[in-house]
Amino acid sequence: MLTIALAKGRIEKKVMEILCSKYPLDLNNYKNSRKLILKTDYFNLILVKACDVPIYVDTGIADLGIVGRDTILESSLDLYELRYLSFGKCRMSLAAKNNQIMDNPPSILRVATKYPKISSKYLNEKKLSFRLIPLMGSVELAPLVDLSDVIIDIVETGNTLKANNLYEIDSFLEITSSVVSNHSSYKFKKAEINNFLEQIV
Numbered sequence: 001m002l003t004i005a006l007a008k009g010r011i012e013k014k015v016m017e018i019l020c021s022k023y024p025l026d027l028n029n030y031k032n033s034r035k036l037i038l039k040t041d042y043f044n045l046i047l048v049k050a051c052d053v054p055i056y057v058d059t060g061i062a063d064l065g066i067v068g069r070d071t072i073l074e075s076s077l078d079l080y081e082l083r084y085l086s087f088g089k090c091r092m093s094l095a096a097k098n099n100q101i102m103d104n105p106p107s108i109l110r111v112a113t114k115y116p117k118i119s120s121k122y123l124n125e126k127k128l129s130f131r132l133i134p135l136m137g138s139v140e141l142a143p144l145v146d147l148s149d150v151i152i153d154i155v156e157t158g159n160t161l162k163a164n165n166l167y168e169i170d171s172f173l174e175i176t177s178s179v180v181s182n183h184s185s186y187k188f189k190k191a192e193i194n195n196f197l198e199q200i201v
Helices: 010-022 050-058 069-075 116-125 159-163 183-188 190-200
Strands: 002-007 037-039 043-048 064-068 080-084 090-096 109-113 130-134 150-155 167-175 177-181
Touching: 002 010, 002 050, 002 190, 010 064, 010 190, 043 050, 050 064, 050 069, 050 177, 064 069, 064 190, 069 080, 069 116, 069 167, 069 177, 080 183, 080 190, 090 116, 109 116, 116 130, 116 150, 116 167, 150 167, 177 183, 177 190, 183 190
Parallel strands: 002 043, 002 064, 109 130, 109 150
Antiparallel strands: 037 043, 064 177, 080 177, 090 150, 090 167
16 A cells, blocks of 8 residues: 655645546545545555655655655655656746846845755856845745845746746746655555556656
8 A cells, every 4th residue: 555645735636636537536525624644445645745745755654755846856855756747847947136137146146045955056057156045935025125136936937927027037947746756665665656657647
């Protein structure tokens, strides 16, 4: 029996639609429930915050996790990325209120982001000197109040950037939903995992 950690929210809703179309599941009670563990005849689902999915998988509490690749990359945990899914597509981008700022960047670029590890890797590759400003809320606000020079965040349509007069300067990483596993589960439950992967695509 597989245990699958599922990111709550949009990914959860999409995965539930797919699972209900592939398995004879009775999840009518799920929609009106606050339960965080859903047991079925085929697998167990645990519903967790996206940033916690890699931890549940890495520790072996869950055999598989389904979450955005941004969360997996930011976690830096040694997990197998088994399958990229066709939903949850977006991109990691650098944006600013001045679309010329990267032509002559400040000596120390102030960068607001929810993704310090991904951001550091990108900025180091660009050989920029920078100071990260970690935020958990709407990072688009940071350059508007002069907290930062730029932001690095996921962008889906770009409408939020446009609404706040921000320019998408560089899109550097494609993001989608991803299925991950820990090494132990993939070794000992490979057949069950591969069968599940065939159903989830």
